[in-house]
Amino acid sequence: MPKAHFYLIDKPRFREQPLLLVCELAKKAYAANVPTLILARDPAQAEALDDLLWAFDPDEYLPHQIAGMDADEDEAPVLIASPDTDVPLRPLLINLRDAAPQGAFERVLEVVPADPAAREPLRARWKHYQTLGFELKKFDM
Template identity: 65%
Template sequence: MPRADFYLIAKPRFLGEPLRLVCELARKSYDAGLWTLILVRDDAQAEELDELLWAFDDDAYVPHQVAGTDEEDELTPVLIAPPQVDVPARALVINLRDEAFAGACERVLEVVPADESARGPLRERWKQYKASGFEVNKHDM
């Protein structure tokens, strides 16, 4: 059964910089040998995440790239995908977009902002994943 994990941001180190949590999730997945697809909202978020993955931890190396910038996409363990780039799903998907991930995967991670107004749509997404047969979990970060 596929899983959907919702990470609710609460800790101060993630409040101001939610993409830092995305970097830590990507590092954990890479360390576990899981090839990861990060679905970003737009090109600006792709660039911001790309830069942060290089700099967020001096001791961590997470091989990554923005999809469509190099023909080696399928050889890169962590792939950042803007909406206009069509890429195949991977076992692990980190979804930063506004709609639920509808493709096939073993696990999808949703990062939930601390802002209460942003949580309403994510409650709907929770229901969508449950209705699609996902095992749904919540983690306070």
């Protein structure tokens, strides 16, 4: 059964820099040896994530790259894709876009903004995944 996990931003460090939570989630996936695809909202967010993944943990390098930048992207454990790139889905998706991903995957992680006004699209996605029979979980971060 596919899973959809919603991570609600709450802690001050994630409120200040929501993409830090994305880095933490990608780091956990990499440690578990799960190929991950981050669905960035736009090319600027993809670039910001790329920069942050280089710098967020000074003690550990998290291998990653932006889709469409290199021929061997299939080998990158963490791949960042903006909407203008067409890449195959991976077992784990971290979705930062407004729409739910379409296609076959095992698990999707949705990052929920701290701002209650920005949460409406995520409520709709929760219902969407529920309709599709996903196992749903919510975590306060």
